[in-house]
Amino acid sequence: MTSDMLQIISESGKALADDDTDLTEDQLVAMYEAMVRTRALDERMIKLQRQGRIGFYVPSTGEEAAQVGSGMVFESKDWLYPSYRVPGLFLMMGASLDDMVANCYGNEADLCLGRQMPVHYAFGKLNIVSISSPIGTHIIQATGTAMAMRMKQNNALTATYFGDGGTSSNDFHSGLNFAGVDKSPVLFICSNNQWAISVPIEKQTASKTIAAKAEAYGMPGVRADGNDVLAVYQVCKQAADRARAGEGPTLIELMTYRRGPHSSSDDPTRYRGNQADEWMERDPILRFRKYLERRDLWSQASEDALQQREKAAVNEAIKRIEKLPPPTLDTMFTDVYAKVPPHLRAQYEELVENEGTGHEADPDAAFPL
Numbered sequence: 001m002t003s004d005m006l007q008i009i010s011e012s013g014k015a016l017a018d019d020d021t022d023l024t025e026d027q028l029v030a031m032y033e034a035m036v037r038t039r040a041l042d043e044r045m046i047k048l049q050r051q052g053r054i055g056f057y058v059p060s061t062g063e064e065a066a067q068v069g070s071g072m073v074f075e076s077k078d079w080l081y082p083s084y085r086v087p088g089l090f091l092m093m094g095a096s097l098d099d100m101v102a103n104c105y106g107n108e109a110d111l112c113l114g115r116q117m118p119v120h121y122a123f124g125k126l127n128i129v130s131i132s133s134p135i136g137t138h139i140i141q142a143t144g145t146a147m148a149m150r151m152k153q154n155n156a157l158t159a160t161y162f163g164d165g166g167t168s169s170n171d172f173h174s175g176l177n178f179a180g181v182d183k184s185p186v187l188f189i190c191s192n193n194q195w196a197i198s199v200p201i202e203k204q205t206a207s208k209t210i211a212a213k214a215e216a217y218g219m220p221g222v223r224a225d226g227n228d229v230l231a232v233y234q235v236c237k238q239a240a241d242r243a244r245a246g247e248g249p250t251l252i253e254l255m256t257y258r259r260g261p262h263s264s265s266d267d268p269t270r271y272r273g274n275q276a277d278e279w280m281e282r283d284p285i286l287r288f289r290k291y292l293e294r295r296d297l298w299s300q301a302s303e304d305a306l307q308q309r310e311k312a313a314v315n316e317a318i319k320r321i322e323k324l325p326p327p328t329l330d331t332m333f334t335d336v337y338a339k340v341p342p343h344l345r346a347q348y349e350e351l352v353e354n355e356g357t358g359h360e361a362d363p364d365a366a367f368p369l
Helices: 025-050 064-071 087-092 097-105 137-152 164-168 170-182 211-217 229-244 275-280 284-294 300-322 342-355
Strands: 079-081 158-163 186-192 221-225 250-255
Touching: 025 064, 025 087, 025 097, 025 229, 025 284, 025 300, 064 087, 064 186, 064 229, 064 250, 064 284, 079 137, 087 097, 097 300, 137 158, 137 170, 137 186, 158 164, 164 170, 164 186, 170 186, 170 211, 186 229, 211 221, 211 250, 221 229, 229 250, 229 284
Parallel strands: 079 158, 158 186, 186 250, 221 250
Antiparallel strands: none
């Protein structure tokens, strides 16, 4: 039933249902560590923006379970079309802290070489497609890739992430419609954090749930407590198994809450009350920690060591990346064509003669936003 919401762990950390998620104790601990790592990165990067050391950031505090729980089900052959609020997914798939920090600085270590907005990562070697700011555009791209996967019969799938606001886009309709008709192996993962910037969910749709929309497209619609990492994993695992078995797509609604601002440029106090305070009690990290403690898999000593280790790892990545220079001017030419045409080569040589290589640029210059 699309109106039902799966929950396995209560807010007190008590198991409400049998844990038949097939996860080992080591995997459970690894999931918790990934959630803490995501929070540590988020908190440090938003501070860097407030200090003027980076220009922009999109926090995901309170949504770590939705990212980590879903990330557990993917394989290296799968293709991911993410939104800009899923750093935990990237860490789960093997992205390094250095690469993520470098993207926010836009310097020579940035895989996008400063050509994307901060927090708009792209990890080609991990099959993670570049993030787009326009809402919903990646949903159809994920469907198209999934259709190709089905044709190739390689047992791979695609997944795409979006928020509740993304379900109001034309691309949402087009993507789900084609996926349903083709029975494409794609997971449509909606992190319903209840706010599309300043627009609340009740002004976004008249549907009782987001998951209910799946019926019109001929696919299952499922809901899970997005702050319950085991519930997230279970619904995503079942959907992934369906997709790999040739049974088609699934629309997954993960109920969570955006505790922070939409981005570092947003002031949520202008349009909402104290809801964020209420959701502090439903914190996904605290909930999972209590669950692990009940199973004797975690302790205060473990927590202290993890917090120290993850914060140190983030700080060390920042120290390494922050001192690097901007991308050199030749990167505007050399990674566009396999062989640079003569007219562009001439322009490049003239640019270098007049402006230098690009390393002469002031690394402390204000971010262009």
